[in-house]
Amino acid sequence: MEISFKNKRVLVTGAGQGIGRGIAVELWRAGAEVIAISRTKSYLDSLQKEYPSITTVTLDLANWEQSRKVLETLGHFDCLVNNAALGLTEDFLTTTPENFDLLMNVNVKSVLNVSQVVAKKMIDAKTGGSIVNISSQASKAALWGHVTYSATKGAIDAITRVMALELGPHNIRVNAVNPTVIMTEMGRLGWSDSKKAEGMLSKIPLGRFGEVSDVVNAVCFLLSDKASMINGVELPIDGGFLAC
Numbered sequence: 001m002e003i004s005f006k007n008k009r010v011l012v013t014g015a016g017q018g019i020g021r022g023i024a025v026e027l028w029r030a031g032a033e034v035i036a037i038s039r040t041k042s043y044l045d046s047l048q049k050e051y052p053s054i055t056t057v058t059l060d061l062a063n064w065e066q067s068r069k070v071l072e073t074l075g076h077f078d079c080l081v082n083n084a085a086l087g088l089t090e091d092f093l094t095t096t097p098e099n100f101d102l103l104m105n106v107n108v109k110s111v112l113n114v115s116q117v118v119a120k121k122m123i124d125a126k127t128g129g130s131i132v133n134i135s136s137q138a139s140k141a142a143l144w145g146h147v148t149y150s151a152t153k154g155a156i157d158a159i160t161r162v163m164a165l166e167l168g169p170h171n172i173r174v175n176a177v178n179p180t181v182i183m184t185e186m187g188r189l190g191w192s193d194s195k196k197a198e199g200m201l202s203k204i205p206l207g208r209f210g211e212v213s214d215v216v217n218a219v220c221f222l223l224s225d226k227a228s229m230i231n232g233v234e235l236p237i238d239g240g241f242l243a244c
Contacts, residue, residue, distance in 0.1 A: 003224045005032035010223070011077045012036050013061060013114060014084030016043025018184035019134065022212040023081055023219050028054055030220065035074060037061070037084070061110035062102075071117040076125055079223045080118045082111045083134040085152070089145035100148050107152035111159060115174075119167055128171030130223045133160050134215075135176040137238045153178075157234050164232030173231040175222045180238035181209040206239035 010027050014020040016038030024036045028051055035055045038044050044056035057074070061067050061084050085107045088099060111133060122129040138146045139153035156176060163174040181191055181200060191197045191209065201207060214237055221227055222235070236242050 005030045008078040009033045010079040012081045016040050019215050020083040022216045026216045062106050076121045080131045092147045103148050103152050108155045123170045131174045132219050132222050133176040135178045137178050137180045176234045178236045179215050204239040204241045
C-alpha cells in the first residue's frame, strides 16, 4: 500500500530528534511539505542539514502567546502531528507542583494551543484535515514513577476524543497513538539496564521494545487518506502490552 502526501503541508512538533524527527523525515519522503518545530535549534540545524527542503522553526511551545503568534505566520496545514513533550520520573509521594505544572504546560496545553490554531485554519479554508496526537501506553496502564507523565498522556487521550467529536463535522479527523518504550537514542539509554528492561519486556507478548519506524508507520497511515474513516481512536503500539 503506497501512501503519498504530495501537495500536502504538514506540521510536526518536537521534530528535532527521536520519534518526531522520524515522522518528519518519512512524511518528507512521501512527498509532503514539512514544517518541523523544536525548541532546540541544534537539533533542527542537524535535520535541515540532512534534509534541506524541510522547513524548521525554533519555538518553545510552553510559551502560549508566542507560539500562537508564530503559528499564525506559518499558513495553512493539511495535517498536524502533536509530538512535542517532556518526560520525567517521580514517585507519587515526591512529585512536585513545579514539575506537575511544567509537564501539563508542555505536554497538554501546547497540544491544545497548536491544534486550535491549525484546526481553525482548516475550518476557515473548508479543506478538512488530519491530526495525530502522540500519547503513550502510560495513559492506559500504571507505570511506577510516571504519575505526572501518565496524567498528561491521559489528558491527551481525552482531548483527542473531544477533538474528534467536535472537529469531525468539519472533516477533520483526530487520532492518537500510544507507544510502549521506543528505542530512540534516549530510549536505548533509559532502558539499557537489563534488569529494568527485563521487567517491562516480560509484559510485552512480542518480547521486544518498539522501534521509531513502528510509530512512524502508524502515524503516517492515520494521517493519510487510507484511514479516512478512522477518527477518535487511541492506537496502542505496544506489542500486546495492554492486551495482557
